[in-house]
Amino acid sequence: MAASASASCRSPLVWFFSLAAALFFASWYLLLDSAAAPARRQGLRSPTPATKCNPDKALLRVYMYDLPPEFHFGLLDWNPATTATAPWPDLLTPHDVPNYPGGLNLQHSIEYWLTLDLLASEQGAPTPCTAARVRDPAAADVVFVPFFASLSFNRHSKARASDDRALQRRLLDFLAARPEWRRSGGRDHVVLAHHPNGMLHARYRLWPCVFVLCDFGRYPHSVANVHKDVVAPYLHMVDNFFNDTAGYNQRPTLLYFQGAIYRKDGGFIRQELYYLLKDEKDVHFSFGSVAGNGIEQSTRGMRASKFCLNIAGDTPSSNRLFDSIVSHCVPVIISDEIELPFEDVLDYSKFCIIVRGADAVKKGFLINLIKGISQEEWTSMWNKLKEVERHFEYQYPSQPDDAVQMIWKTIARKVPSIRLKINRLRRFSRFQANKTNESPARSSWLQSQTR
Template identity: 60%
Template sequence: MSEKNLPPSRFLFCIIMISMFILILSSVFLLGFTNSSLIPKSVFKLILLNNSSVCLNREQIRLPLFSSDISLANAKAPLISGGLNCGNSCSAKYMPSTGQNMNNAYAPLKVFMYDLPPDFHFGLLGWKGKPNQTWPNVNNPDDIPPYPGGLNLQHSMEYWLTMDLLASNISTARPCSIIRVKNSSQANVVFVPFFSSVSYNRHSKLHRDQNISLDSYLQNKLVEFLMSQDEWKRLGGKDHLIVAHHPNSMLQARKKLGSAMFVLADFGRYPTEIANLQKDIIAPYKHIVKTISAGQSAPFHKRPILAYFQGAIYRKDGGIIRQELYYLLKDEKDVHFAFGTVQGKGVSQASRGMGSAKFCLHIAGDTPSSNRLFDAIVSHCVPVIISDDIELPFEDVLDYSEFCIFIRASDAVKNGYILNLLRGISKGQWDQDVEKIDGSFTTL
């Protein structure tokens, strides 16, 4: 049988497909056998609430920031600690002792922090230092203004990160895993100390004599300042870290500063070209309710409430599901599903309620996340997450499925689905979930 010649068009198509296959295959091998990725990774892979110390391999965070995924030793170690004492940080475990070569792995992360005027940070809390004084004296607790209470606390990440950097150079018995450097050329990351959440919460509304809110004014001045700095121009801002934990903070500036790394609560109100997991960090909320210690936590049989939710019920966007679940669950005798605020005794009521419940519902609201998850954790109330688009802090090292229950919104609204699922969980299973909460977190 004689062999037929391929038509020219089909022959050309085959050549193109073979060439594309070879190109893709070679790219895969190239990326697989190199220590670098084409996408810059965040250097703050672990931020400890109330203690921002980070354990990273220095060789993997050297500028420019084109490092591969960072492998973390002892990934199950507690992620959240309290206080500003560097001795409580991960550095005590991973840092070399005095006299050893500081070029070893787990050398301190070097952070350069801009000396922005107080108007951008502690001045927003009412602090007034001496003439030409930029920062409060962290050696004197009386000189440090407290962060506003109530719901403001949930977005206080900016405050704690700044405080830790200010305290990082204070002499201590054990070394910090982060240090503040005065020369930006020595830094691994550049920190922008703008209290954007306080600025939004307290200064985003226009007063009668204003054409622009103070919050908008500060954002504009911040953009103007950063764009003029050599540090920003060096890498186009890719090594800068900006905290915008409140979902509505940095509304005017976020697009212009989108090349920087953001510390966020979630991605609910950000387009993917501005914020994404390739460069940004999802950080935990600061809990609002009182922490219950393991010894004081009520056991399974002394928690009469099966499922607990208290908060705003009528929400927009993905939060419409709250209204649906309210009408589905509100009349169940062992379910507490009610409207609530932080006003009056709202926080103390929520503390008692969560401490008396076996399961606490974390339902999507205006945004996918809220501090309610962390309120549940400190109450030893097993979280039930009903939020399809949620991104959780430190998911690369912390398996939330070990102590949380995830329910798809489409399943949650089915009559009887949530109740049948929760009532089917035994005391033994519940005890294991609570133990895993204690194993993953210390005090929030």
Template identity: 60%
Template sequence: MADKSLNLVCRNSLFFIFSVATLFFFLSWFFLLGSTDGPNFIENPNPNLNPNPNSNLNPNPSREVGRQIHVRQQREPDAGTCDPKNAILKVFMYDLTPDFHFGLLEWQPEGNGVWPDISRTIPDYPGGLNLQHSIEYWLTLDLLSSTLPGRTAPCTAVRVLNSSLADVVFVPFFSAVSYNRYSKPRPPEKVGRNKVLQERLVKYLVKQEEWKRSGGRDHIVLAHHPNSMLDSRMKLWPCMFVLSDFGRYPPNVANVEKDIIAPYRHMIRNYVNDSSDFDSRTTLLYFQGAIYRKDGGFIRQELFYLLKNEKDVHFSFGSIRQNGISQATRGMHSSKFCLNIAGDTPSSNRLFDAIASHCVPVIISDEIELPYEDVLDYSEFSVFVRASDAVKKGYLVKLIRGISREKWTRMWERLKEVEGMFEYRYPSQKGDAVQMIWQAVARKVPLVRLKLHRLKRFSRYEDGSKPRRFSRFDVRKLIQAETV
């Protein structure tokens, strides 16, 4: 009898304990959910599904301060305002002397100032073909304006004055202007100013603490003109280059893994209020430009002889001179398809002229790399043709004529949706080329951090107390780490 009573007491005790535990469990969940304002999600660090120019492609990079890593939740900034705290990319910019940047545009500093007061006036950038590679101008202006009170441009990138808080380090050298204007020596110079500036830049960079911390891997160097930085690119190879293509770079110096491809600034006028359609664009296929080119550009000659007598195909020589831009604008605005053929290098601004014209690009350049292709599907608004196929007699025209009105219209509509991604503006606007380039840089930041952390695995403290620093280039160790 005593045993039965004892068993009953034990069962009741266990039931009581279970009931109390269950009650506490539900109460804890109730208070936990009640203490929040809703679920908090960390966005995908590599968004690749929404190329809409009106959307924010926020990569949400983590930020390392000292030994702690803080992951910020990305939030949409208030409409019309910019709060630097919401920036997805923090950028430290070297205060290079004006002869590296706006001084090349004949801007004169006031006193000991390094930068123009852009709240009052903005130095002019040279026109004509110089504008193709003016990316350095637009990105620098965007950084300078990023901390101005009442800034209305988006908060994609913001300038910070403390490099330890930065994701990347920006090198404000206007390399395209330097190449275009100062490559040839001017008496009594024996060496062109462009070469001298590059030598000075390398000497300056390798002495900086920011360089020594990373070996230059988190540094952004602008070399958009294919011939810019010719004398220093091999020395600065660990950096993140912003380029138009990889045509004149060996793959160990520039590659899609670490570098950024940025669009040219188009030369022809935008097609504003485009009310054209398949029938009103009477030219089937349009090309006007230099025909006789070297390297990969030999294909232009072959296509010229194949297409010059084709009905409703315009294929002719043209240049910026003698009203060439106005002619090209009229021609591309009245054409269904526009050829983008490899020239001296795999890319040209003709692709971006076509996008601005809503003329469906036909890309014949096997080695081309395209801006922000990790988030933008070019096949939705472009036709890609292998060079070996394009030079087959009748192949190209047959392919283009076989594209239906419905398919062309879908591509034409998509061109109008994405054209803003290729526009350089100041002040910058949401989803434009400036913001898209900063977002592309932000998507590289996690990989840069990964490589730097891997390099420090066995040499974080060389003498037992000081953090590991990179030597001038530390090429051998860096190459070994890359091949692990």
């Protein structure tokens, strides 16, 4: 009887402590989950150990310079904890991998994702192994320059612009002293300059390189062009629209645009379209910015719209296109000078409407074009958006055919052209001994033959 009473007294206590323990662990889990949210927003996940990439099986073999941290992760206030992986983070120790700054900085963060993927190929973190790091430059297809040019520009901004210029000068000095550079004149070097103002002071001396850019709006054709260089997508700012069932009839807004209306350079077309469309039924065309809850507003607006306007601004491209794609809002591109990522393998006409600027500003042309697209045709493009959106995702560990792997594949397709340029350069290498007697005209001609 006493034993039974004792057991009945203990039952409430056991129940109470069990409940308390469950609440504690649940709260701790939520706290950890909340702390991990910024990393998830960036696509950064803790990797598990994997086998290293076999360069012989990789599509692209890459030699990467071991630049000091001040050129890359040091800009994220990272310092090497050990000499084992210096000057690089230990990817198998998640706390050693710094996060990239949030906000609009993220849209040009390609340098971060590509470098992480290349490090992962050597350190044994999971990667599709499209590109593999090699230690012998003679065995490499390309030479990777891990300078975080976009972050350097954003980090130093106008107040410390001299620091950005100084880094670029030191990079040029470093490259000029390297045998890899002298061997090819830089033609097999890959330079990341995704921000339109990145590499502003060095770009004219780096013209032989393969630039990875967002567009060519602020580059002369002799320095950067679609034949030599790679156009990479922005990282989208709105969240992915997972499990999207909001089809044609669930999207009440016909045409959506929210952003800066008055722009310089090629962006004048925005204000013309604003006056043409602002009073049209089922059209949302208004000023907006990322301040406050601007991104949340754009997310809701794009998900509730059938078509999303992507109009040239200060430069031919913007991350708005990629926001539209992951929102499954059919992009309407009005930017005559735009170059689109991976267009040699993607047919944008299957999921975008592309209109010349001169046509778009004709009264009634654009709205009648949009209204004339049938529900069946729109649904086909909507489904295609959900199919291709994976190609515009930046993440670590990278996944097959995401933006990181698509960029590597695009670079790999440039390799035959790069080799042709280098071989043409070497035509005259046997006759370079008496360079002092070479006339300026002949020197200029030789340079032109290898562009």
